[in-house]
Amino acid sequence: MSRKEEVVYLSSELVPRSSVAISPFDHGFLYGYGVFDTLRTYGGRFFRLNAHLGRLFASLDILGLTCPLNAEGIQDALYETIRANGLEEARVRLTVSAGEGEAAPEPLPTTPTVLITARPLTPIADSAYQKGYSAVIGGPLTNTASPLCGVKSCSYTGFLLARHRARGAGVQESLLLNEKGHLTEGSFTNLFLVKDGTLITSDLASGPLPGITRGAVLELAWVLGVVVEERPIDPSELAAADEAFLTNSVLEVMPLTQANGRPVGGGGPGRITKSLMAAYKDAVRRETARSETAT
Numbered sequence: 001m002s003r004k005e006e007v008v009y010l011s012s013e014l015v016p017r018s019s020v021a022i023s024p025f026d027h028g029f030l031y032g033y034g035v036f037d038t039l040r041t042y043g044g045r046f047f048r049l050n051a052h053l054g055r056l057f058a059s060l061d062i063l064g065l066t067c068p069l070n071a072e073g074i075q076d077a078l079y080e081t082i083r084a085n086g087l088e089e090a091r092v093r094l095t096v097s098a099g100e101g102e103a104a105p106e107p108l109p110t111t112p113t114v115l116i117t118a119r120p121l122t123p124i125a126d127s128a129y130q131k132g133y134s135a136v137i138g139g140p141l142t143n144t145a146s147p148l149c150g151v152k153s154c155s156y157t158g159f160l161l162a163r164h165r166a167r168g169a170g171v172q173e174s175l176l177l178n179e180k181g182h183l184t185e186g187s188f189t190n191l192f193l194v195k196d197g198t199l200i201t202s203d204l205a206s207g208p209l210p211g212i213t214r215g216a217v218l219e220l221a222w223v224l225g226v227v228v229e230e231r232p233i234d235p236s237e238l239a240a241a242d243e244a245f246l247t248n249s250v251l252e253v254m255p256l257t258q259a260n261g262r263p264v265g266g267g268g269p270g271r272i273t274k275s276l277m278a279a280y281k282d283a284v285r286r287e288t289a290r291s292e293t294a295t
């Protein structure tokens with residue numbers, strides 16, 4: 001059976017994947033100069049799209065890049081791409097790189113490249129959520145003084161190395177420390193702990209990415225009446241936690257049930273974790289329902 005070829009959005013055009021041509025002098029490729037975002041669609045709608053775009057534009061600003069499309073233009077391009085690929089449940093990657101320049105750091109390129117790919121979402125088995133993920137602690141340090149700290153920049157090698165470290169240890173995630181020795185986040189997730197009924201996550205000054213799922217979970221926790229603390233986290237707090245979980249836009253809320261080979265809390269998804277998993281799913285259902293403008 002022949003499948004329709006995947007279509008990619010590249011700087012204002014939808015192009016069959018086999019014809020995509022990105023310049024060998026794109027500074028995104030040469031220097032990792034650019035930003036990206038990973039989004040998930042539900043029934044053809046994005047969840048918290050405005051928040052994703054807000055983070056993208058804030059990151060572009062920090063890197064001194066001006067996107068050729070405004071937020072509305074990007075939104076249209078995202079929807080065009082999923083529709084052109086006939087996808088309802090998709091994993092979508094949006095990249096805005098610095099664009100084509102010289103094979104040298106200067107002069108700065110003038111027109112950023114906008115690239116969007118959309119692929120069928122590979123669902124994560126329910127059994128994974130029931131069991132929870134395991135993590136190791138360590139890997140490249142988060143440097144809170146770096147201009148890239150908290151920016152979802154294309155210079156992602158440190159996070160990839162941390163992820164490889166997790167794979168090498170036979171677990172799903174690697175938890176990162178900053179230069180002060182505080183736990184910041186995972187290599188592709190934000191980290192939450194629960195202790196004595198209080199939900200704790202690293203404050204943004206400690207260096208985690210301001211995850212969109214993190215933001216939604218913090219909001220939902222307030223609604224559920226869970227006390228929230230955003231503050232530096234000492235690694236010893238993970239060993240002493242009653243519960244822990246990880247968040248990202250594709251994974252949603254994933255219990256973290258083992259760290260460094262030891263069970264976290266009771267070694268299974270905790271009570272507050274489960275209520276936030278359910279509350280997140282409800283929020284997604286509500287906000288991506290067909291009758292609403294899902295932005």
Ligand SMILES: Cc1ncc(COP(=O)(O)O)c(C=O)c1O
Nearest residue numbers: 188189190209211212213248249
């Ligand atoms: C390092 C890192 N932290 C946190 C997250 C979670 O971000 P979001 O909830 O916006 O997907 C990601 C997402 O990929 C990430 O790469």
